[in-house]
Amino acid sequence: MTATAAVLLGAVLRHGPVARSTVARLTGLSPAAVTRNSAALIELGLLTEVAPTVPYQGIGRPHVPVDVNTGRHLVAGLHIAHEFCTLALLDLRGRVRARLTVPHGDPGNPAEVLAVAADRLLRLHAEELPGHIPLGLGVAAGGWVDPEQGMLVEHASLGWQGVELRALLTARTGLPVLVDSHARALARAEQLFGAAGDRESLLHLFVGNVVDAAIVTGGAAHRGPRSAAGEVAHLALGDPAVACPCGRRGCLEATVSDRAWAWRAHRAGVIDHPNIFDLVEAAEAGSAAAIELCLERARLVGRAAAVLFDFVNPDALVVTELGTSRLPACVRALRQEVAAGSRASGNTVLPSSFGPDVLGVAAGAVQLDALYADPLNLHNPIRLGV
Ligand SMILES: [Zn+2]
Numbered sequence: 001m002t003a004t005a006a007v008l009l010g011a012v013l014r015h016g017p018v019a020r021s022t023v024a025r026l027t028g029l030s031p032a033a034v035t036r037n038s039a040a041l042i043e044l045g046l047l048t049e050v051a052p053t054v055p056y057q058g059i060g061r062p063h064v065p066v067d068v069n070t071g072r073h074l075v076a077g078l079h080i081a082h083e084f085c086t087l088a089l090l091d092l093r094g095r096v097r098a099r100l101t102v103p104h105g106d107p108g109n110p111a112e113v114l115a116v117a118a119d120r121l122l123r124l125h126a127e128e129l130p131g132h133i134p135l136g137l138g139v140a141a142g143g144w145v146d147p148e149q150g151m152l153v154e155h156a157s158l159g160w161q162g163v164e165l166r167a168l169l170t171a172r173t174g175l176p177v178l179v180d181s182h183a184r185a186l187a188r189a190e191q192l193f194g195a196a197g198d199r200e201s202l203l204h205l206f207v208g209n210v211v212d213a214a215i216v217t218g219g220a221a222h223r224g225p226r227s228a229a230g231e232v233a234h235l236a237l238g239d240p241a242v243a244c245p246c247g248r249r250g251c252l253e254a255t256v257s258d259r260a261w262a263w264r265a266h267r268a269g270v271i272d273h274p275n276i277f278d279l280v281e282a283a284e285a286g287s288a289a290a291i292e293l294c295l296e297r298a299r300l301v302g303r304a305a306a307v308l309f310d311f312v313n314p315d316a317l318v319v320t321e322l323g324t325s326r327l328p329a330c331v332r333a334l335r336q337e338v339a340a341g342s343r344a345s346g347n348t349v350l351p352s353s354f355g356p357d358v359l360g361v362a363a364g365a366v367q368l369d370a371l372y373a374d375p376l377n378l379h380n381p382i383r384l385g386v
Helices: 001-014 022-027 031-043 110-128 165-173 184-194 253-255 258-267 276-284 287-311 323-324 328-341 354-371
Strands: 048-051 066-068 071-082 084-089 094-102 131-139 145-148 149-154 162-163 177-181 200-205 211-217 316-322 346-352
Touching: 001 031, 001 066, 001 184, 022 031, 022 200, 022 346, 048 149, 066 328, 071 110, 071 328, 071 346, 071 354, 084 110, 084 145, 084 316, 084 354, 094 110, 094 162, 094 354, 110 211, 110 287, 131 165, 131 354, 145 177, 149 165, 165 177, 177 346, 177 354, 184 211, 184 316, 184 354, 200 258, 200 287, 211 253, 253 258, 253 287, 258 287, 276 323, 287 316, 287 323, 316 328, 323 328
Parallel strands: 071 131, 131 177, 200 316, 316 346
Antiparallel strands: 048 066, 071 084, 084 094, 145 149, 149 162, 200 211
């Protein structure tokens, strides 16, 4: 029944509001199984019946459509970036309903940073959506995150190692906590809620202050031993003139990360402060030098993506990077570079679906992915890690 409920909920997510008979046809499930599982999911508050748009005039039972219930539950999200935490509340369709960023007070004290963020997140819930029941807290970060251990194993730019995210945040919030890398969480979010919805396999490349990647096949992200998969920061696909803290030169992250690229633009005199948002905003305002720098970064990212692309041959490549999420010309430059550098064809290259909400979606998706994989297990304390 678990797998059936997951298929049903996934179909309603994609097609809802939708009649149960249509769900049966779309999924190949028997009408009896759809009826039984719909009832269970309605009981849990995950599905809801919606009023038909056309008044019923026929004979027999009316086809009352069902949809994902976005009015009863929410998931909380906490994303840890280099300089700040993003706090978010998401409905069950993955939409960010409230969002806030909190700068790290003392980045050298992870427990303190997390405690402050957790308290603020609980307040955000009380202020913005007090009537919605939180199902759990999803935590996402760049770097090496181990979901099984509930641990941030290493975040190089923050200098954090072995941070017990799940234990710390469960104790502080009382919520069930799941953690994962933001690259993997966003790869699944693109399949569940984004433009890559019907693609079987997906490669996701995240380019922020951290540069990492994720591969999704068969509805699950590949993790590998200790969940260390996705490390692409030190691939020698960057600018050979750039030195990396790892001791080598030409590493991808050292060249194209938000900070590295903002400093490059700042040194070139294009922006007053080394801030990537300033660069992209200058490009949006029409600065030719800023546009060219954004395009150059998109091309470098595309060159790296092309290598990964041929290796994995996914149905779709999604790139999360500020320039490509804001400037159509950067998406074109990225696509051109992937096409020029890759032997694969017929695959799709997409920018992130989530715009300014991307970090909040990453965090919330850690919980939502688990929910959509096993919706009837909603209150199972073992799965929820408490
Ligand atoms: Zn390196």
